[in-house]
Amino acid sequence: MAQTIRISLDVMGGDAGAEVVVPGAALALERHPGITFHLYGDEAIVAPLLEAHPALKQASTLHHCDVSVAMDAKPSQALRQGRWRSSMWRAIEAVKSGEADVAVSAGNTGALMAMSKFCLRTMANIERPAIAAIWPTARGESIVLDVGATIGADAQxxxxxxxxxxAMARVLFGIERPTVGLLNIGVEEVKGLEEVRTAGKLLREADLHSLSYYGFVEGDDLGKGTVDVVVTEGFAGNIALKTAEGTAKQIGGYLRSAMNRTWRARLGYLLAKDAFDRLRQKMDPRNVNGGVFLGLNGIVIKSHGGTDxxxxAAAVELAHDMARNDLMPKISQDLLHYHRGRFAARDGSEGDQ
Amino acid sequence: MAQTIRISLDVMGGDAGAEVVVPGAALALERHPGITFHLYGDEAIVAPLLEAHPALKQASTLHHCDVSVAMDAKPSQALRQGRWRSSMWRAIEAVKSGEADVAVSAGNTGALMAMSKFCLRTMANIERPAIAAIWPTARGESIVLDVGATIGADAQxxxxxxxxxxAMARVLFGIERPTVGLLNIGVEEVKGLEEVRTAGKLLREADLHSLSYYGFVEGDDLGKGTVDVVVTEGFAGNIALKTAEGTAKQIGGYLRSAMNRTWRARLGYLLAKDAFDRLRQKMDPRNVNGGVFLGLNGIVIKSHGGTDxxxxAAAVELAHDMARNDLMPKISQDLLHYHRGRFAARDGSEGDQ
Structure with a gap:
């Protein structure tokens, strides 16, 4: 029998709220019948929507919440008004209490991160959380983090x-020792931010069994998929992510207008329509919807607010994969191993003195 | 009679050196017959190449240089070995001495910036130089700076x-009061780096006549062309630039493979070939080749090292446009105006006390 994965959903989050979350959850359940849901939201809105999805209704427990966090709420405001009782808070809290394995919300990023930090707290030995994005590359997918949680991260x-x-790459891609690169400007050792250089030196020296440190990578390595995991502080990571999304849209626009200019181009487009559909599918941002909050005592997945x-469903399926493949235990294990290694190294060097 | 623009060229710079620089200069000269060149390079290599381009030979003065800066030289090494005598140094020096209006090199960026700073020095009231890139957008072109010269710029x-x-946007796009945005993550005032927030506040208060401050922009605004000028520190700017280049290549790759998969797609491609050619032309990085070093006492243009x-020729034409439209005097004027305004504001507030 397949393992049951329990997912808590902030049903009111996102531009369209329950109108998107309920059918999205239903789609994910069709593909992964082992999921059970805890739904947090306004019963008067959610219950009628569930009637159209009997399988989802069957697999769900609906918890009524009076308060929803607004999409434009500032983090502090969201915490003040929404703590303890909003649908967002309670979806996160279900992870803390152990009722759910992972939470998913399409609510606003700042509020979701503030509440996740407040409720779940950072893990032992982790100072700051990160948001990990899945990045489509020429050779498949990579993980890029941080894309906006921690501005100006230091070397540690x-x-x-x-x-x-x-750890996330091991879980998501099934690679035993994923390659990890540090995002920098220029591959020479002399270049770039002091923190990045120091982190590179320490990672090389640590020689971890859980990952293979590749060295510095540049912005154009993201699309190439040079490494499985690209590490950066949140400001540059967020700029990179949004720049890539913007560039993809821009080129999509060029392509559409080029294919519409002449009757030959339009005819060519019709003939090659399957190819264009494949391309569109390949570039569809919905495929990689879901930012994973890492470094907290529990996993929270942020879906795009404007998705359908x-x-x-893709964000829910990502949540499902993270929980099924034991992301949290693997992270704990990797952290323990790393810190034991540091401890041993320090002990050893002290012994030598 | 058209104004003569005098351009100094580091003929030995770039992956292919004189083999690309000489025919490139010849192409630019065909389009702008008013240019005269100072060519710096190895006479034994350059002189024979000039024979194939009589018009260029006619418009040029060739200065022999023994030393060329290697493409992989570190900045400090390049300065030590190439100062006073390399083709790169002497092309820059021609701007300092007033023999040339602008210098162009396809040599390595770090060395070119180090030499430019050492030779030309930063302008009065400018602490650090910037590299400005021309960014193709959905509505035309924008200027993005800094893309790699100054890591971690402060608010000033x-x-x-x-x-x-x-100033560069006024010169290049002929806009009297270009819009300027600060690259940030999220458009709310609360977000982002402290320096960016402070700079935004000061720019808003300064209410400059030479530019219209738009506010914060995000990574996806780059491709949209939301503003004429996007300002950022060099680390994030370089990451953004390379990420966009990488994404464009990645999508080009997807498109090629999609169009090759079936005979219908291949036939469609043939019919729409004009459209694809236009698209390719639109995405051709050679169109926007040339990073402009700003903030020094003279203009230096960095061409991609691997260009053809x-x-x-595009980098030379950019140099030509910058000089012909009086970029340097316009920058000086804008700086003077800004600092007079600050001085007056301080005087005024002191008078009120």
């Missing part, structure tokens, strides 16, 4: 991100 | 970049 925090991202049911 | 340096970029003659 970058190393933490490497460990967290490495198909996109939300 | 970001304001300097705004002024420098604003057509790409190098």
């Amino acid at each position: 925090q970058l190393i933490d991100f490497a460990l967290l991202g490495g 049911a198909e996109g939300f | 340096q970001l304001i300097d970049f705004a002024l420098l970029g604003g 003659a057509e790409g190098f």
Whole structure:
């Protein structure tokens, strides 16, 4: 029998709220019948929507919440108004209490991160959380973190991100020792931020069994898929992510207008329509919907706020994969191993003195 | 009679050196017959190549240099070995001495920036130089700076970049009061780096006549062309630039493989070939080849090291446009105006006390 994965959903999060979350969850359940859901939201809105999805209704427990966090709420405001009782808070709290294995919300990122930190707290030996994005590459997918949680990470925090991202790559890609690169400008040792250089030196020296440190990578290595995991602080990571999304849209726009200019181009487009559909499918941001909050005592997945049911289903399926493949225990194990190694190294060097 | 623009070229710079620089300069000269060149390089290599380009030979003065800066030289090494006598140094020096209006090199960026700083020095009231890139957008072109010269710029340096970029936009796009945005993560005032927030506040308060401050922009605004000038510190700017280049290549790869998969797609491709050619032309990185070093007492243009003659010609033409439209005097004027305004504001507030 397949393992049951328990997922808590902030049903009110996202631009369309329950209208997208409920059918999205239903789609994910069709593909992974082993999921059970805890749904947090306004019963008057959610219950009628569930009627159209009997299988989901069957697999779900609905918990009524009076309060929803607004999409434009500031983190502090969301915490003040939504702590203890909002659908977002309670979805996260279900992870803390052990009722759910993972939480998913399409609510606003700042509020979701603030509440996740407040409720779940950072793991022992992790100072700051990271948001990990799945990045489509020329050779498949990579993990990029942090894409916006921790601005100006120091060397030790970058190393933490490497460990967290490495564990996620083992879980998501099934690679035993994923390659990890540090995002930098220029591959020479002399270049780049002091923190990045220091983190590179420490990662090389640590020679971890859970990941293979590749060295520095640059912005264009993201699309190439040079490494399985790209580590960076949140400011540059967020800029990179949004720049890539913007560039993809821009080229999509060029392509559409080029294919519409002449009757020959339009005819060519019709003939090659299958190819264009494949391309569109390949570039569809819904395929990789879901930012994974790492470094907290529990996993929270942030879905794009503006996604549709198909996109939300992808975020739920990502949550399912993370929980089924034991992301949290693997992270703990990797962290323990790394810190034991540091401890042993320090002991050893002290012994030599 | 058209104004003569005098351009100095590091003929030995770039992966292919004189083999690309000489025909590239010849192409630019065909399009702008008003250019005269100072060529710096190894006479034994350059002189024979000039024979194939009589018009260029006619418009050029060739200065022999024994030393060329290697493409993999570290900045300090390049300065030690190449100062006073390398083709790169002497091309820059020609700007300092007033023999040339602008210098162009396809040599390595770190060495070119180090030499440019050492030879030309930063302008009065400018602490750090910036590299400005021309960014193709959905609505035309924008200027993005800094893309790699100044890591971790503070608020005042970001304001300097705004002024420098604003002047360049007036020159390049002929806009009287270009819009300027600060690259940030999220458009709410609460988000992002402290320096970016402070720079935003100061720019808003300064209410400059030379530029219109738009506010924060995000990574996806780059491709949209939301503003004429995007200002950022060099680390994030370089990551953004390379990420966009990488994404464009990645999608190009997807498109090629999709169009090759079936005979219908291949036939469609043939019919729409004009459209694909337009798209390719639109995405051709050679169109926007040339990073402009700003903030120094003279203009230096960095061409991609791996470009071909057509790409190098684009960098020379960019140099031509910058000089012909009086970039340096416009920058000086804008800086003067900004600092007078600050001085007056301080005087005024002191008078009120």
